[in-house]
Amino acid sequence: MLSQILYALPFLAEGFAVTLWVSLLVVVLSLIAGVLLGVGLVYGPAPLRWAVRIFSDTIRGIPILVLMFFVYYGLPAVGLHLQSFWAAVLALTLFKTAQVVEYVRGAVASIPKGQSEAAMAIGLTFRQRLSSVIFPQAFRRFLPPWINGVTDAVKGSALISLLGITDLMQAINQVIGRTYEAMPLYILGALIYFAVNYALSYASRRLERRFAFIWD
Amino acid sequence: MGYTLNFNLIWRHFDKLWGGLLLSLELAVISIAIGIVIGLVLAVWYVSAGRVVRTIIAGYVEFIRNVPLILLVYLVFYGVPTVIDLAYSAPTSFVVTLSVYSGAYLVEVFRSGLEAVPRGQLDAGKAIGLTPWQRLIHVRLPTMLRITLPALSNTFISLFKDTSIASVISVPELTYGAQWINFNTFRIVEVYLVTTAMYLVTGYALLFALRLVERRFRAAR
Numbered sequence: 001m002l003s004q005i006l007y008a009l010p011f012l013a014e015g016f017a018v019t020l021w022v023s024l025l026v027v028v029l030s031l032i033a034g035v036l037l038g039v040g041l042v043y044g045p046a047p048l049r050w051a052v053r054i055f056s057d058t059i060r061g062i063p064i065l066v067l068m069f070f071v072y073y074g075l076p077a078v079g080l081h082l083q084s085f086w087a088a089v090l091a092l093t094l095f096k097t098a099q100v101v102e103y104v105r106g107a108v109a110s111i112p113k114g115q116s117e118a119a120m121a122i123g124l125t126f127r128q129r130l131s132s133v134i135f136p137q138a139f140r141r142f143l144p145p146w147i148n149g150v151t152d153a154v155k156g157s158a159l160i161s162l163l164g165i166t167d168l169m170q171a172i173n174q175v176i177g178r179t180y181e182a183m184p185l186y187i188l189g190a191l192i193y194f195a196v197n198y199a200l201s202y203a204s205r206r207l208e209r210r211f212a213f214i215w216d
Numbered sequence: 217m218g219y220t221l222n223f224n225l226i227w228r229h230f231d232k233l234w235g236g237l238l239l240s241l242e243l244a245v246i247s248i249a250i251g252i253v254i255g256l257v258l259a260v261w262y263v264s265a266g267r268v269v270r271t272i273i274a275g276y277v278e279f280i281r282n283v284p285l286i287l288l289v290y291l292v293f294y295g296v297p298t299v300i301d302l303a304y305s306a307p308t309s310f311v312v313t314l315s316v317y318s319g320a321y322l323v324e325v326f327r328s329g330l331e332a333v334p335r336g337q338l339d340a341g342k343a344i345g346l347t348p349w350q351r352l353i354h355v356r357l358p359t360m361l362r363i364t365l366p367a368l369s370n371t372f373i374s375l376f377k378d379t380s381i382a383s384v385i386s387v388p389e390l391t392y393g394a395q396w397i398n399f400n401t402f403r404i405v406e407v408y409l410v411t412t413a414m415y416l417v418t419g420y421a422l423l424f425a426l427r428l429v430e431r432r433f434r435a436a437r
Contacts, residue, residue, distance in 0.1 A: 058412075058416065061415065061416045062415045062416060063415060065381060066391055069391075069394070069395065069398070073398055073408070074404050074408055077405050155282075155284040159284075159286060169284065176294070180298075182298045183291075183295040183296070183299045186291040190283045193282065193283045193284055193287065194278075197282035
């Protein structure tokens with residue numbers, strides 16, 4: 001049993017690399033899209049605010065698996081052909097973006113109104129208020145939940161195994177298909193996911209403590 | 217482009233989706249009920265226990281929260297029966313998994329709620345001569361439930377959505393029904409539009425109902 005698992009390790013490592021690569025892509029892309037849309041949600045004109053609100057509430061209201069199947073099977077039906085890898089990344093990114101939008105909204109909303117009013121009182125323009133008063137403070141509120149949410153991206157990436165992409169989850173299933181050692185391999189897989197995500201959530205807790213404001 | 221929407225085939229097989237939705241709700245309700253029991257017992261135990269018990273409970277919570285649900289579903293359905301001599305159906309297996317999974321999330325919710333119960337209330341309970349057990353039942357738990365209601369609602373909704381993972385072990389819930397229609401009729405866009413709408417309507421109806429409950433029992437400030 002042990003020798004079979006040792007033999008499979010390089011294969012599992014390849015799958016793990018795919019898991020990390022997908023997670024990284026999703027995290028970076030959703031950060032960019034989510035911050036842009038989140039700022040649009042807080043400060044944008046009404047039509048943009050409604051559009052972002054509808055996008056976020058719809059995406060967060062359906063299971064990520066349904067969203068993934070919709071994107072994966074639906075896009076080719078309307079004539080858009082993406083590789084399954086990129087369809088998966090697109091679906092996971094859409095989901096994560098909706099989360100990031102809410103982190104941004106929450107972070108900005110948590111800054112007391114007095115900060116903005118004080119900035120106005122000393123004559124800062126709208127842009128200056130955002131860049132030197134609101135955003136630096138909101139950033140500290142945004143970072144801990146966002147890092148914690150990165151674990152969701154890593155966990156969510158396990159679903160791409162259902163699209164036939166050989167990530168860690170799929171690699172484990174394939175090794176089990178050959179060796180029939182289901183329990184040890186699932187436990188090994190669980191430990192690998194745990195190690196990555198625990199490190200991330202630990203970092204998030206540390207940051208939260210460090211970034212706490214005096215008024216907390 | 218050039219895709220024409222045609223919902224006829226969806227309506228013909230709508231029983232797959234409707235029956236699936238009912239099963240999704242059933243799976244969610246049973247798992248959440250068991251999860252609440254696990255969560256309550258472990259949270260109450262945690263706040264009064266010594267270091268060893270605390271470490272074990274925290275280990276359970278951290279492990280479950282940091283592993284993908286789909287892996288846990290596979291582990292319970294395909295892994296566990298290879299080690300112990302037990303036979304169970306896919307729905308049972310999923311309910312067990314989701315119960316243990318929701319239990320871990322609910323321990324956290326209840327534990328932070330218990331710690332947020334004002335000290336003065338417990339002292340007041342002691343002052344009027346309530347036993348520790350009475351203080352738990354009449355003072356701590358009711359106040360804790362009021363405090364945790366908003367967090368509970370969010371956890372419930374997210375667990376309802378998590379039932380979609382049951383489709384990977386062929387439990388015929390809503391996502392499975394959608395997949396079935398997808399593969400058998402190829403009305404791909406239509407079936408996922410309808411499925412999305414069903415998840416959204418159910419999810420927001422649940423949320424609305426839970427918000428009403430929250431308003432009714434809001435903690436006095």
